[in-house]
Amino acid sequence: MESRPSPRCVNPQPRLRFVGEFGLAIAASLAVLLFLAAAPARALTPGQAERAHALSLRLKCMCGGCNDTVGTCNHSGGAFAGPCATAQAMLKEIDERVGRGESDDLILQDFVQEYGPGVLISPPAKGFDWLVWVMPVLLPILAFILVWEVVRRWKRRGELQPAAAAGPPVSAELLDRARREAESGSDE
Amino acid sequence: MDIFGSFALLLAFLAAVYAFAAGLIGIYTRRQLLTKSARHAGMAVFGLVALAVASLEYFFFTDNFSMAYVAAHSNRALPGFYKFAALWSGQEGSLLWWSFLLAMFAFLALFLNRKRHPELMPWVGVILAGVQIFFLTLNNFVANPFNVIAGTDSSGALHLATLAQGSGLNPLLQYPEMVIHPPMLYLGYTGFTVPFAFALAALLGRYPGEKWIHITRRWTMVAWCFLGVGILLGAHWAYAVLGWGGYWEWDPVENAALLPWITGTAFLHSVMMQEKRGMMRVWNVWLVFCTFMLCILGTFLTRAGIVNSVHAFAESQIGGWFVGFLAIVLAVCLLAWYKNRDYLRSDNQLDSLVSRESSFLFNNLILLAACFAVLWGTLFPVLSEWVTGSKISVGPPFFDKVNVPIALFLLFLTGVGPLLAWRKTSFDALKRNFAWPLGLALIAGAVAFALGFRNFYAWVCLVLSVFVTLTIASEFYRGARVISARDHVNIVSAVGELTMRNTRRYGGYIVHFGMVLILVGIAGRAFSLDIQKQVSVGQSLTIGPYTLVCQNFDSPSNANYSSQRATIEVFRNGKSEMMLYPERRLFSASQVTETIVAIESSPLRDLYVVYSGIDPSTNKPVIHAFVNPLVKFIWFGGIVVILGTGLAMFPERSAALVIRTATESSWGDAIAAGSGATPALGSPSARSGKSYMRRKDNSDES
Structure with a gap:
């Protein structure tokens, strides 16, 4: 229980991870840049599309107006019953990053950094949330x-x-x- | 007229307080007249709350927009039956509706037992009044549905105001099931108050034996059935209206309704242990306490919006009241149990590990595990935020992962449990009962595997479903064969005779079969397909065996809403099969859009087509299509469960008749026929011939 992050000090452990993630992110970005320089953006292969879809079902739409995953977001009460602007942006980001060959973990970690842990539709089995x-x-x-x-x-x-x-x-x-x-x- | 309902509601509160106080004093001073007057006050609550409900309905039907609640939830163009249902579309009305249904159950319980159980009923009346006081407090002082609208004039003075038009009913609620789903769910929630009141009353009044269980058996089944129907109707509603292709999203409010249903199921099974063997008295009392508290928790989660939920129309700040009430109920239950725990002492003993008793224990264990998993997942985000300070989500993948194995294990027990004899099952009996069903189920599994069935959980579900169905069928067949041979009737009428002789047992089997169908339907989810695509007129999309061609877009409208509609022609194997008209309606009063899904339903699969509207980024219409296999099994399974429950509540053919027919033929035949129709004939539990005979006709109820 000692390693559990206290409510005040926001996650000492994640900060360590953050350094690692940051390094990884830089490396990944460099790799992607090199890749992009070598080959222009292409449509996803069926395998990549499947991966992107699977990822979209692991992330929650963060528009605040729904409880859906990015992949299933549809605002039935809204003007358009498809993915909302937030979900569309998130879907686009997933597609792009999958297209660049980034790993699932890296993509998910970056989303967590951007939106907080609530973006994962199920919490990772780490820290206090391990209990769930x-x-x-x-x-x-x-x-x-x-x-x-x-x-x-x-x-x-x-x-x-x-x-x-x-x-x-x-x-x-x-x-x-x-x-x-x-x-x-x-x-x- | 404005204050009429308000006044009735206040009188109802006073009547409930009187019923509670006079009832308690009557019990302690043993003054019968006071007890009687308390009972009458308890019954009068129903009439008074009914007047309040009628008064609010009157305001809805007369478009009285000086009432805040009516103005917020209705408008002139709203069709009549939605005006009726608008009563329970918001916080205040829902709580009034809760009070009304509770008062109705309380009235029935008090009225039907007015000449029976003179030592038990005063306590029952007091407990029912106690629960009513809580809800009537909310109705009168916290969320009063009779608040009027006030405005200020130029001088700043307050005066009553009437709006010209109401805001209208939330379009998501404008669906036929709005009229029936909330009442069913609330009938389930409130219905469990009756067995709770009887259990607590029996404990407080130290009422002898298992009588409270006999008295409340039907009440419990009614509440359980209503709750189950409410849950299924909600699932169907979500499926038909929300347009995301599914029917269950593990939303906190859905979970809240599921929790008492699960503990109620556990209770319905474990009471049999107490009835037959006098075991598990403490457990049963606590199960019914927990079921009631979960009903209150469910209402709390629905009404207070503590956890993020799609049912956000119910958010408010009345959480504290519910927490307080739950704490009081828990304290009373704990105190009653602690003070009277010697009364619940039972002589628990077991003859064999392979017996009906142990199967019930494991059934209860698994059901409670499911209940805990759902409760834990539902409340964990609140707990986690409280501990770590960061918001997390616990979504459907968690619940699926945890609950699917549990559900499959329960399905297994559904097949095994009822075929185990009370006390002890011999290896021979096991072999006789299970060899064929298990063998055939495995063959079915092998065939499915050979045909390319690769989803593990769905495969296990298939094998177990075949197994359970065959065990149920063999139970009917074996019992009917004995009757058919003895009475020289055909097997079909023998099945009827068998069922009517022991409605509880065979009704239970039918309920089990209904659950098998529901689980098969849920397993179908593993094979669902979906595609979302921009299509203009003349373009098509393909999903599974279907090709959908977009033929037209139009905009039919009426006073209540304006609409955008797609006309889709469905081709299968190159042949035109049908036209579908998915629609989006923009409701004039609220300016909210609702999806009207077009569903072509067949027993094996649903074709589910949603017109998503015009994609704002591309300005093109988008169609979202799903193929959902076996969904119809869920709704059909629900109907089977209702029929089975109804049958189980049906009075059994009289014992005298059973004994006569049994004595007409050779008892040896029946014994030789095995555990089917008359398994208890071989039961060594009888102490005398008389009790032995009496036990016969209900000895193997399940």
Whole structure:
């Protein structure tokens, strides 16, 4: 828990990452510049388009007016029920960067830098937000152990009191008696 | 007339306070007359809230725009049935509607039991009145729907004002399901108050045995069914109106409705443990407490807008009231449980790990795991912001990832659980019950794999769905075969006879089958396709087996809205199949646009076409088309669940009849027939022939 960023000091860890990301970003930008100089921008290949679409489903549209991902943004109450201006800009950026061959991680990191962690539709399993992923797994496991223990205990209790638990065996006599009682209508 | 509803609402509040206080005093002083008068006051609340609702409806229908609520949610051009439904389109009206439905349930509970359970009912009345006091406080003093509009004149003095026209109903709400979805959902939310009141009353009044469970079984099922129907209607509404091609987005408000439904499902199953075996008394009481608190939490999340949600029309600042009320309810429940915990002591014991009992335990475990996962994901952004100070999003991928395995495991238990016998299941019985269904399901899985079915979760869902369906079918078949052989009737009427004899058990199977259909429909999502493209007249786009050709764009309009419409001809395999008319409506009063999706629905797939409008950057019309496989299974599954629930509530054919028919033939036959129709005949649980007989006809209800 110590490594958890405190609410006041905004993320000492991310700052370290920021230096790394910054370096990476510079390197990537240089690479892209070189690439762009060598080849003009092209339309995405089907594989790249698929990647771009997958990325668009991992990022939230940050217009503030919807809760959709960039890929599914449609403002049904607005004038145009397609991606809004924010989503379109984000989609364009994703397409361009995928087209330049940048990695998913780099693209996502840059979006986080620009918009904050809320831009990721699911939080990464890091820091405090790690809990969101781990608890739905951990708690059922703990509950499972608990239920298992309860079941074992109940079973032991059942074994200790076999007579009460099992009741009298169903004999021909009992069946006969049941039938007689039923026929005489004395059951209810 | 203006103050009529307001006055009725205030009187309702006073009546509820009286019902609460007089009821409590009546209980402690044992003065029957006071208890009776408290009950009457509790019932009168319903009449008074109904008057308030009628009064507000009157204002809507007479376009009385001096009322702030009416002016904000209606206008003259609004069609009549939306004027009716506008009552619950905003904060104040929704809370009034909550009070009304709660008062209705309270009235029914008090009236139907007025001559029964004299020790229990006063407590029930007090608890119901307590909940009513909270909501009537909101109605009267926090979010009063009868506020009038005031304006100032030139001298600065306040005077009443009447607007010429209202702002109109939010166009997203102008859809037929607006009339039915919120009432259903709220019937579910409020309905759980009744089992809650009975459980807490039984605990506070130390009412003997499992009687409260017998009394509330149908109430719980009604509430559970309404909530489920409300959720499905909401999903259908989102699907048909929001135009993003899906029906469930794990929106906080959707999740809020799902939570009590999940715990309600767990409760409906685990009460059987208490009914049959006297086990899990504490657990059941807490399950119903939690279900009620989740209903309140659900209303709170819907109405207070604490978490970002598409249901943003419900935002307000009444959160504090709900938190306070939840804290009080929790404190009362804890105190009642702590003081009376000895009363709940039960003799829990288990004969075998492979038994119905343990399957129920795991069923409850899994359901609660699902409930926790949804609750955790819904509230985590608030928690995270509170701890780390930064806003994060917990979106659909999280919920899908966590809940899909849970749902599949539940599906597995749906197949296995009902076929395990109470107490102990032998290996032979396991083999007899499961060999065929499991074998055939695996063959179906192999065939699907060979045909190129590669999505793992969807494949598991397919195998399990076949398995569960076959186990259910085999249960009906085996039971019906016994009856058919004995009574010499054909197998179809034997199925009918079997079902009517044990409506609870076979109704339960039908509900399970409905859930299988719903899950199959959800699994279809793995194969959905979508394409968004700019198309002018004469141009086309292709999706799956369909080619969509844009034939025309026009603008039909009326007083309520003006519209832009596309005419799309759908070709399949080169053959023209149909015309679709996706539309966008601009509502005059609110200047908000709504999407009218064109859906061509068939059992196997929906073709879902949205006219997105004119793309502002290119000035060209955009069509967004989806192919959504198996969506119809979800809606059809919902209908099956409703039918199954209705059947399970139906009174079973009398025990006397069952005993007579059973005694007419050889009991040995029935035993030999295995666990199908009369499994309890072999049950060693009977203490005497009499109780043995009595247990017979409902021994294996599920």
